[in-house]
Amino acid sequence: MSNFIxxxxxxxxxxxxxxxxxxxxxxxxxxxxRGGSTVKAKAICNSCKVKEVCLEFAVERKERFGIWGGKSxxxxxxxxxxxxxxxxx
Ligand code: SF4
Numbered sequence: 001m002s003n004f005i006x007x008x009x010x011x012x013x014x015x016x017x018x019x020x021x022x023x024x025x026x027x028x029x030x031x032x033x034r035g036g037s038t039v040k041a042k043a044i045c046n047s048c049k050v051k052e053v054c055l056e057f058a059v060e061r062k063e064r065f066g067i068w069g070g071k072s073x074x075x076x077x078x079x080x081x082x083x084x085x086x087x088x089x
Contacts, residue, residue, distance in 0.1 A: 014057065021048040031066040038067050045070035059083075 017023075021044045022030055029041045045051055045067060055069020059076050071079065 016050045016053055019050050020054060021045065030068075038072055041067040042070050055079075 022041070025044055029044070032038055032041070045054070048054065048070075051069050053069075055071055055076070057063075058068030058071070059079050062080070063076065064073055066073070068076070
């Protein structure tokens with residue numbers, strides 16, 4: 001019996017996640033070690049049909065780890081900052 005827990009279940013992500021291109025690839029690509037390459041994961045995200053909703057989900061959830069919607073945590077933080085600035089002005 002396998003101890004494998006699907007990432008979707010582990011992270012409690014919504015149904016659309018099962019349609020993500022990442023489901024066809026090694027999930028470690030999307031959660032690189034610090035300083036690891038994100039190029040391949042971002043390229044996969046860029047061909048994903050749920051990219052927009054994925055990014056919105058990760059930004060709203062303040063997801064701290066991994067590549068979601070083609071963006072790293074740092075890039076998502078910048079998006080949140082930009083959104084804050086827009087609502088303040
Ligand atoms: S945008 Fe990237 S992380 Fe999100 S579902 Fe698609 S492939 Fe997966």
